[in-house]
Amino acid sequence: MKYIVTTKDGGLEASWQDEFPRITKCAYCKGKAYHMFTYYEGLPIKKGKESLVCDNPPKELKNKDLWFHDVCAIANYACVKCLEVTALNNQA
Numbered sequence: 001m002k003y004i005v006t007t008k009d010g011g012l013e014a015s016w017q018d019e020f021p022r023i024t025k026c027a028y029c030k031g032k033a034y035h036m037f038t039y040y041e042g043l044p045i046k047k048g049k050e051s052l053v054c055d056n057p058p059k060e061l062k063n064k065d066l067w068f069h070d071v072c073a074i075a076n077y078a079c080v081k082c083l084e085v086t087a088l089n090n091q092a
Contacts, residue, residue: 004040011038011075016092020075024086031081041071054091 004014012020012035026033041052054068061067074089 004042005037006040007037009035011035011040014038014040015073015075015090016071017090020073020088024077024088026077026079026082026084027086028084029079029082031079033077033079033084033086036076036078036085038073038075040073 006014009022012022014020015038020035020038022035024033024035025031052068052070053072054070057067068089068091070092072089072091074087077086077088078084079086
């Protein structure tokens with residue numbers, strides 16, 4: 001299993017869907033949040049070795065709770081106003 005963490009603009013392309021934006025709205029104060037890095041689950045997958053985020057849901061999940069269903073990419077952003085972290089994600 002390849003886990004890729006990438007910074008700068010290359011991390012914007014590390015996506016299973018459309019490219020991530022360079023700037024997004026802060027989830028806390030609505031200020032500008034700039035891309036820091038992206039965590040990307042790559043292939044191939046080797047069962048019995050490291051596992052995917054989708055393979056490890058919290059045990060406390062209820063029937064209607066949501067969790068990842070496939071490999072994912074998570075872009076992390078830092079707000080220049082409050083320094084909180086906002087994340088955007090997508091899946092294959």
